[in-house]
Amino acid sequence: MRFFEYESRRILERERIPITQSGHAETPEEARKIAEDVGGPVVIKSQVLAGGRMKAGGVKFADTPEECEAHARDILALEINGQVPRGVLVAAKAQIAHEYYAGVIYDGVRKLPTFVFSDMGGIDIEEVAETHPDHIGRGHFSTVLPPMDFRAKDAIAQTGLTGRELTRLTPILSALARLFATYDMTLAEINPLVKLEDGSFVAVDAHMEMENEARPRQKALLTELGVGEDETREAREATPFEIEGERIDSVDHRGVAGNVTEFDGNLGLVIGAGGGSLTLFDAVRHHGGNPANYCEIGGNPSVSKAANLTKLVLQKPGVEKIAVMMSTVSNTRVDIVARGVIKACVELGFDPAEKIAVFRIPGAWEEEGFKILDRYGLEYADRSVSMHEAARIAVEKVSGGSDGAAPLRGEEPGAEKPPTERLSGADEVLEG
């Protein structure tokens, strides 16, 4: 889950990392007020969860409060990558002597968090890594031993820095590591971290991402920042269809029937589990099918939960038939899912044998499940029919599924900038 810059700054403050004076404004008038408090040149930045703000016109400089108010008015009205800004940030313009990069991320191969530091800040760190690898310092730190400043010092020293720069930067990078650990971040970066003309250091921009799995235990911080529990901060906002899928999954704790994503095809999918759904979605597209949705069932959901998800898919406009398919199941029961999907059809007044293009779930309790499917005259497949073959059967039974898969289209194809790029770099280079 990505934080807005104004939120990231508040997290830096909690660890006493110095930042430029700033405030968050929802209106041009509020922006002006902040500029008055700052009492000098300011920068006004659009608060969106996307990179490339500078290019999009979402970052402007002002010398007076009046100018700040005018810029804020423009920026507040400017959508970036389909996102309406969540207000603007107004910050004192720093007198920059030099720019650095300070970041902490996970190294999935070593399975440890790692520092990334560069004396070439203010630009995309991946670009620096490619063109000037000698200007990047790295170093893992332990998650079991107590935090030690020397790990941060070593990473910084790799870039050749020494003297007061080294001793002043070390506690800042070390604090960033503490923050990363304390708040379950997957990315914590300051870019640029700036040396001012008086030799002191200050953060001018920050980018933080928290792991979704940790949101329950980070409730205190999230509440303090005003982040709502329903804010997914995904690449695109959830549609009403997806929100309803989420609701169906959350009201009944028995198993999983959710992770719904909406597409605009005619073949409804009731598929599972995690890996099975990925495989089956690919298979449907491989055979030229146009899925109406993605979803995952698993963990042995109740009959009513499977039925409610199936109803949601059946009632989606444009859905002609549904395909019920999973990889060979171990703890999800074939008979329970069969009951759920048939019940959904019957209660909506559909003939299950007509509406369910194919049922392919082999595994636990399959003998019992096949009895139910026989009773309702469904076409079903056992494990001798591969997942891809089942997908082909389903695609053939709906119209228009022969000439190759159409490009995937969700309901809001606008926001395509990934919110979780590794080392996403700075949005802009501030001039000194």
Next chain:
Amino acid sequence: MAGLFIDVEVDESVAGDPDLARRLEEACPVDIFADADGRVEVVEDNLDECVLCELCIGTAPAGAVRVKKLYDETVLST
């Protein structure tokens, strides 16, 4: 009214037994039985959730609880 897939019958001779009502409510993992003031009540909304575990059958006196699978017309009982 039965479910779409499952029906459960409890003999009238034992349905009024408060002890059985309590034990059936505890035994069933999907809440098909409720203890209604000492009387066995079958919760119709939950009938189709039956996982065929037969714990209710083992809890009641022989033959007193019968689980009917409506899709193949078989009956589970002791």
Next chain:
Amino acid sequence: MSILIDESTTFIVQGITGREAVNLTRECLDYGSTIIGGVTPGRRGREVHGVPVFDSVAQLVEATGQVPDGSVVTVPPAFTRDAVFEAIEAGVRLVVIVTERIPRYDVAQMVELANLRGARIIGPNCLGLIRPGVGKMGGIGGPARDVVKAYQPGSVGVMSRSGGMTTEISSTLTAAGLGVSTAISIGGDPIIGSTYAELMPLFEADDQSEAIVIYSEPGGRMEAELAAWVIENRSRLPIVAFMAGRFMDEMPGMSFGHAGTIVEGKADTAAEKIARLEAAGIAVAQEIAEIPDLVRERLGGRAGAGGQVVA
């Protein structure tokens, strides 16, 4: 030789009184595994399918007079780190973590401690592992009567980031007459205890394994790590990979399936991974049904060089 478990392996189940744990205990016992005890704090004196329950691992070790070889951990995410530390500090050397949705920092801590103590973690977010005909640790394959349909002893090692797909692939290998040497559900999280490359040396040393099949997904660097390992170590084992979630390349920034599928850079995409695997000589199947033939082709090619063709 065998991988991780053999006939004499003993293990415990932490969180044994939970709904899913009760099931997997039954399944493992039915399949012939030896479970010497279970742990749920506050439930000492109970039994689950005849397995005695203790308040702590230390108590279990004292009462049974032995340190178990392994533990299957299936406690809620907020308590998993404590349970895993408890097992490792008691001397357990193989920890299978079934629990999903554990924060990544906790996982890093558990893995780091395991490395310090010489223990191995499988998972989290996995279904465990199975040596067909010998034993299983975890819910992999389901009830014993279903396990035998999907897992017959054979020559192919299976590693999968998806628990369900471990069984789907094994079932296909079994139906094709190839069978399975050991199957490991390695887990679907961004950080896991044992990656493909870290498990490869065990399969290399296992006489029964003649080839490897992996199931992979977008997200993470695990496939790149495997490709590098294969090139560096001149593996004797041909590998066939299946890559799911190819459609995710068209939807940057969206996450599907497991937590580990979050794409954090270009190297994490399906297309990039397929290219890397193929460059290392690993065959990438378009669909599951192709896997047995691809395995046979590879084994056939090696037969002249002393490899063994298994029909």
